[in-house]
Amino acid sequence: MPDYADSTIRVRYAETDQMGVAYHSNYFIWFEVGRVELCRQLGFEYKQMESEDDSFIVVAEAYCRFKRSAHFDDTLTIRTRVASSQRRTIRFSYEVFNQSSGELIATGETNHVICDRMGRPKSLPAKYRVYFPPTTRDRAPVSSGETEAETETFP
Amino acid sequence: MPDYADSTIRVRYAETDQMGVAYHSNYFIWFEVGRVELCRQLGFEYKQMESEDDSFIVVAEAYCRFKRSAHFDDTLTIRTRVASSQRRTIRFSYEVFNQSSGELIATGETNHVICDRMGRPKSLPAKYRVYFPPTTRDRAPVSSGETEAETETFP
Amino acid sequence: MPDYADSTIRVRYAETDQMGVAYHSNYFIWFEVGRVELCRQLGFEYKQMESEDDSFIVVAEAYCRFKRSAHFDDTLTIRTRVASSQRRTIRFSYEVFNQSSGELIATGETNHVICDRMGRPKSLPAKYRVYFPPTTRDRAPVSSGETEAETETFP
Amino acid sequence: MPDYADSTIRVRYAETDQMGVAYHSNYFIWFEVGRVELCRQLGFEYKQMESEDDSFIVVAEAYCRFKRSAHFDDTLTIRTRVASSQRRTIRFSYEVFNQSSGELIATGETNHVICDRMGRPKSLPAKYRVYFPPTTRDRAPVSSGETEAETETFP
Numbered sequence: 231m232p233d234y235a236d237s238t239i240r241v242r243y244a245e246t247d248q249m250g251v252a253y254h255s256n257y258f259i260w261f262e263v264g265r266v267e268l269c270r271q272l273g274f275e276y277k278q279m280e281s282e283d284d285s286f287i288v289v290a291e292a293y294c295r296f297k298r299s300a301h302f303d304d305t306l307t308i309r310t311r312v313a314s315s316q317r318r319t320i321r322f323s324y325e326v327f328n329q330s331s332g333e334l335i336a337t338g339e340t341n342h343v344i345c346d347r348m349g350r351p352k353s354l355p356a357k358y359r360v361y362f363p364p365t366t367r368d369r370a371p372v373s374s375g376e377t378e379a380e381t382e383t384f385p
Numbered sequence: 386m387p388d389y390a391d392s393t394i395r396v397r398y399a400e401t402d403q404m405g406v407a408y409h410s411n412y413f414i415w416f417e418v419g420r421v422e423l424c425r426q427l428g429f430e431y432k433q434m435e436s437e438d439d440s441f442i443v444v445a446e447a448y449c450r451f452k453r454s455a456h457f458d459d460t461l462t463i464r465t466r467v468a469s470s471q472r473r474t475i476r477f478s479y480e481v482f483n484q485s486s487g488e489l490i491a492t493g494e495t496n497h498v499i500c501d502r503m504g505r506p507k508s509l510p511a512k513y514r515v516y517f518p519p520t521t522r523d524r525a526p527v528s529s530g531e532t533e534a535e536t537e538t539f540p
Numbered sequence: 541m542p543d544y545a546d547s548t549i550r551v552r553y554a555e556t557d558q559m560g561v562a563y564h565s566n567y568f569i570w571f572e573v574g575r576v577e578l579c580r581q582l583g584f585e586y587k588q589m590e591s592e593d594d595s596f597i598v599v600a601e602a603y604c605r606f607k608r609s610a611h612f613d614d615t616l617t618i619r620t621r622v623a624s625s626q627r628r629t630i631r632f633s634y635e636v637f638n639q640s641s642g643e644l645i646a647t648g649e650t651n652h653v654i655c656d657r658m659g660r661p662k663s664l665p666a667k668y669r670v671y672f673p674p675t676t677r678d679r680a681p682v683s684s685g686e687t688e689a690e691t692e693t694f695p
Numbered sequence: 696m697p698d699y700a701d702s703t704i705r706v707r708y709a710e711t712d713q714m715g716v717a718y719h720s721n722y723f724i725w726f727e728v729g730r731v732e733l734c735r736q737l738g739f740e741y742k743q744m745e746s747e748d749d750s751f752i753v754v755a756e757a758y759c760r761f762k763r764s765a766h767f768d769d770t771l772t773i774r775t776r777v778a779s780s781q782r783r784t785i786r787f788s789y790e791v792f793n794q795s796s797g798e799l800i801a802t803g804e805t806n807h808v809i810c811d812r813m814g815r816p817k818s819l820p821a822k823y824r825v826y827f828p829p830t831t832r833d834r835a836p837v838s839s840g841e842t843e844a845e846t847e848t849f850p
Contacts, residue, residue, distance in 0.1 A: 240728075242724060242727065242728055243557055243558070243563070243727050243731070244557065244563050244565060244724040244727060246557050246558040247553055247554065247556050247557065247558070248553070248556040248557070248558065248559075248560045248561075248612055249441060249443070249558075250558045251504075251558075253553070253554050254413065254444040254447055255410045255411070255413040255414050255417075255447075255554060256410070258409065258410040258413065259410050259707060259709040262410075262707065262708050262709060263705075263707055266708070266768065275768070276768070277766075277767055277768045286404055288404070288451075289409045289451055290450065290451055291448070291449070291450050291451065292409055292410075292447075292448070292449050292451075293446070293447070293448045293449075294446070294447050294448075295445065295446050296443075296444055296445055296446065296447075299504060301742075302558055302742055303731065303740070303741070303742045349406075349454060395573075397569060397572065397573055398572050398576070398712055398713070398718070399569040399572060399712065399718050399720060401712050401713040402708055402709065402711050402712065402713070403708070403711040403712070403713065403714075403715045403716075403767055404713075405713045406713075408708070408709050410709060414552060414554040417552065417553050417554060418550075418552055421553070421613065430613070431613070432611075432612055432613045456587075457587055457713055458576065458585070458586070458587045559751060559753070561814075564723065564754040564757055565720045565721070565723040565724050565757075566720070568719065568720035568723065569720050596714055598714070598761075599719040599761055600760065600761055601758070601759070601760050601761065602719055602720075602757075602758070602759050602761075603756070603757070603758045603759075604756070604757050604758075605755065605756050606753075606754055606755055606756065606757075609814060659716075659764060
């Protein structure tokens with residue numbers, strides 16, 4: 231299984247704001263594009279997980295650190311990893327790169343709870359556990375500055 | 386000066402997703418609505434800070450914890466505080482309440498750097514320092530579980 | 541029953557683009573805010589029409605003419621009317637005013653088909669027909685330049 | 696020069712609504728993605744037209760007819776054409792296809808005025824006229840049902 235998945239995003243005019251840069255909430259939408267692509271590269275379609283297995287990867291926490299701006303028509307790479315996973319939770323981490331400059335422009339993490347259609351927490355169905363094996367610690371700390379202890383604590 | 390500002394949001398159909406709840410990235414847009422309203426209640430218009438004083442409150446970090454879902458047509462209160470402020474940075478904290486049930490459905494924080502039109506960090510102009518007096522520690526920790534030490538560290 | 545409903549919108553930072561004005565697709569979201577408010581003022585909650593009567597007002601056509609720009613933090617009035625209605629279709633018309641200048645900044649129309657949860661067209665349930673009585677001709681032509689004949693034809 | 700340009704869009708989770716389909720205002724964002732790609736295939740970058748030639752293709756009218764729904768993760772083709780162009784105006788037309796089924800799911804048109812940075816109408820700079828030669832009539836009627844006369848009249 232791949233360690234991460236890369237998605238390419240081109241910044242849309244609609245995503246810019248009057249500061250002339252991509253508005254920050256869009257990064258969380260791009261993260262979701264990254265998650266869906268990671269699922270695909272891991273070997274399953276997220277939409278089928280919802281429709282066939284009544285399992286939704288619901289966002290419980292979302293964090294992003296914005297290092298540099300993204301501009302209209304920039305092409306970006308969204309690099310998505312499974313940071314950690316338990317029976318009922320999955321944490322993803324993200325890096326956003328400007329493809330032209332190669333610069334890392336943002337990093338982020340999202341924490342998720344597996345829920346059924348009604349929003350009730352449930353265990354990840356067995357067939358998906360191969361893609362999200364339980365981890366005892368983070369496999370992909372978000373930034374080099376973070377210690378092991380800190381990976382326990384979302385803000 | 387008020388300790389916090391409350392804004393009312395009604396969840397738009399466009400803000401829902403196929404899970405039947407408000408899509409999570411919208412909370413960050415609502416936070417911004419809260420910031421703009423807090424500025425207004427503090428005594429100034431954010432748009433004038435941009436246009437007249439070449440000072441932009443640029444988002445450097447954004448975090449949200451989603452506790453309960455928001456649904457189409459729900460009316461929500463976005464309660465916004467200045468969590469801390471320094472000469473070049475301001476941190477805001479947010480609580481989102483469902484007005485009908487009174488429940489706290491989300492909390493969040495955003496960290497900002499004051500920048501000029503070109504995105505270069507600068508000090509907050511003197512005229513605005515009265516609204517954002519330097520703090521030595523957070524005035525509004527996001528959650529009770531956080532220790533003082535942790536308030537220094539965004540994830 | 542009221543002839544129209546007014547909703548107030550304040551332009552969000554997220555809704556601006558790098559041209560410094562509200563991005564045009566947001567007007568269609570504001571139109572929807574106007575429709576929901578018109579339903580409320582007519583006497584019912586649109587969300588209940590969906591959840592209790594399995595009837596969705598699905599957009600079949602959408603049109604907007606942009607006359608003047610809207611800017612960040614502007615307060616706008618979305619004035620919404622039922623332009624015409626038949627057993628299975630409803631047409632709404634919109635006027636957007638800048639509350640500060642009083643100027644009409646945009647006009648629009650949307651055409652809708654009543655559908656069930658599966659997207660199949662159906663007749664408007666009897667209980668809602670009082671709100672949307674069948675019309676033989678448009679009650680609210682979008683612009684003075686339009687002849688009666690033209691009101692039949694969306695572009 | 697190409698007669699049209701095709702862009703591929705994958706429907707994002709954030710673009711769906713609680714009806715389980717792509718929310719209609721997103722089509723206008725996809726149209727813009729199509730316009731930017733058409734400019735690129737015609738031979739120039741739209742962002743340079745803005746930044747180097749102080750010329751903005753401002754939306755004056757937007758129309759879309761929604762024939763079938765688009766769903767999460769669907770891949771769509773946005774086919775974009777120059778429908779007509781004059782010295783100060785350009786009209787684009789769009790067809791949206793579901794790549795999997797091949798079905799035409801939406802058609803649309805947008806009418807634009809060339810403006811400078813301040814929003815004042817201006818003539819299209821000479822260097823771009825090769826891409827948008829004046830037309831006496833529409834080169835690409837939006838649908839087969841439209842007569843030549845109708846192409847004159849936006850709704």
